[in-house]
Amino acid sequence: MKEKKVLMVRVVLILVCLAIFVTCFWAMNQTYDPLARYPYATEENRETILQHLDSEDIEYIISNQIRPEEFLEFIDEPGFDVRYCRLYTIAKQTQDESNAYIVNFVNRYRSHFSMSTLETLLQHYSYLDLTTFYENELASHENLALISDPSSPLIVLNDSTSVYKYVPDHLTSIQGVSLKEEAAQAFQNMEEAYRSMIGQDQSLSLEKGYIPYDQIFTEYTSWNALNAQYCDEVFLPAGQNEFQLGYTVALTGYNDWVRQCLEKETIYRQNQYDEILETYDETMIQKITWLEDNAYRYGFVIRYPQGKEEQTGQLYNPFVLRYVGQENAKTMRESDRVMEEMKLEELE
Known part of the structure; x- marks a missing residue:
């Protein structure tokens, strides 16, 4: 009998303790502040944060130390996701648009950029172009990579990279074409040197400089109609063509060279260019030779030299020069390498 009383007392004590625990837990839950560990909560923003963010979101802003000013501006927009708030902020600060537009843009295309590349992309491309x-x-x-910073003179374009509709800034006019200012000045210096060495009645006449996307599209269509199979080996499509960068020039003779390359089957099959070179007079051959020997002194390289077709993916074209800066041009000449063979750390 005594043992039963002891057992009953124990059961009652357990039930009382359990009731006390449940009551305390309920009371604590009623007074629990989800933002207690969030140091940036204020009376002004507390209600808004609790209204829009669930417990996982709140834990995210706490663990990542995200300040209210990084997300409150966008919190009312449909589709808002606090995990992308810093991307929203970067986009807004770099290229202003409505908050709804930015939230939708980031949510839809976030797999294509990171926080480190989004700002650079928006410095060079519009939301519409992206x-x-x-x-x-x-x-x-699907394997085409958009160059995030197309303003560098060291960018290499080919069939797997693109600058899409990028338009370079700081363009200036020289001989009726547009070039980046530093490339234009370097070309002017080179032409003056050419005249002083060869003769004042001689010149390095430009046929092409910067070409916008739409014009390249038109030119590519024309060349493609001449020889669709090998067109990409002499003139790349819009977005992938280095004439869009403002650092590439083509001298007089370029169009004729491209046309002959596409018309002569032995050229693109055997990389034999004598048939074309034989059509030029002594003055033109002298110019080609001078450029091969001296262009590097002024920061230019023959962009598609003979013997490097496999590396560049392009047929030899002595009339296409690319500005890379004097030190880089010297390094490439001394090592007999083209841009595709250079490591980024070797270039300045």
């Missing part, structure tokens, strides 16, 4: 590139260009060329 949208059409992601929607249209990648649909037909």
Whole structure:
């Protein structure tokens, strides 16, 4: 009998303790502050944060030390995701648009950029251009990589890279074509040197400089009609063509060279260019030779030299020069390498 009483007392004590625990837990839960560990909560923003963010979101802003000013501006927008708030902020600060537009843009295309590349992209491309590139260009060329910073004179374009509709800044006019200022000045210096060495009645006449996307598209269509199979070996499509960068020039003779390359089957099959060179007079051959020997002194390289077709993916063209700066041009000449063979750390 005594043992039963002891057992009953124990059961009652357990039930009382359990009731006390449940009551305390309920009371604590009623007074628990989800933002207690968030040092940036204020009376002004507390209600808004609790209204829009669930417990996982709150834990995210706490663990990542995200300040209210990084997300409150966008918190009311449909589709807002606190995990992308810093991307929203970067986009807004770099290229202003409505908050709704930015949230939708980031949410839709976030797999194509990171926090480190988004700012650079928006410094060089519009939202519209990025949208059409992601929607249209990648649909037909899924392995095509958009260059985030196309302003560098060391950018290499080919069939797997693109600057889409990028338009370089700081362009200046020289001989009726546009070039980046530093490239134009270097070309002017080179032409003056050429005249002083060869003769004042001689010149390095430019046929092409910077070419905008739409014009390259038109030219590519024309060359493609002449020889669709090998067109990409002499003139790359819009977005992938280095004439869009403002650092590439083509001297007089370029169009004729491209046309002959596309018309003569032995050229693109055997890389034999004598048939074309034989059509030029002594003055033109002298110019080609001078450029091969001296262009590097002024920061230019023959962009598609003979013997490097496999590396560049392009046929030899003595009339295409690319400005890379004097030190880089010297390094490439001394090592007999083209841009595709250079490591970034070797270039200045």
